[in-house]
Amino acid sequence: PIDPWFIGGPVIKGFGRGSKVLGIPTANLAAENFSDILSDHTSGVYFGWAGLSKRGIYKMVMSIGWNPYFDNTEKTIEPWLLHGFDEDFYGEELRLVIVGYIRPEANFPSLESLIERIHEDGRIAENALDLPEYAKYKESPYLRNPL
C-alpha cells in the first residue's frame, strides 16, 4: 500500500498519440504543476479515483511517465477513466486520488502487447478499487471539488 496522494486541475490536450483510437483515452493533467509531488513518486502505472466536477466519480488507472520532449525532467500524467463517456471533457476540472501502484514503466515488443497490458492494468484497478482499503477513498472530499 502507498500513502494516497491528491492532484487535480483542468484536463489539457495531450500529444494526441491516438490513444482514443486505440480505445484508451487519457485525460492529461499539466505535469509542470506537480513537479514536486511527481518527483516523490516513481514512474509507472497507478490506480485510484477520479472526480469530474459536472459528471461524477470514476475508477481510473494512470500512467506517470517521462516525457522525452522535455529532456527527461518532466513527466506526463495520463489517467484513463474506467467509464464510457459520450463526449470529451477537455477543460473540465479533474481531481485524482492515487491510492495504489501496479507496475513500473516497461517496454513492449509490439503495440498489441502494450495495449493488452494496459487492459490488464485496467482490470487490476477495477478489482483493487472494490477492496475496502481502496474503495473508501471514493468518499474523499477532494474529489468533489466545488468548482
Ligand code: ADP
Ligand atoms: P490527448 O492526447 O489530447 O490526451 P486522448 O486520445 O488521450 O487525447 O483522449 C483524451 C480525451 O478524451 C480526454 O481529455 C477526455 O476529454 C476524453 N475522454 C473520453 N473518455 C475518456 C476516458 N474514459 N478517460 C479519459 N479521457 C476520456
Ligand code: MG
Ligand atoms: Mg491523453
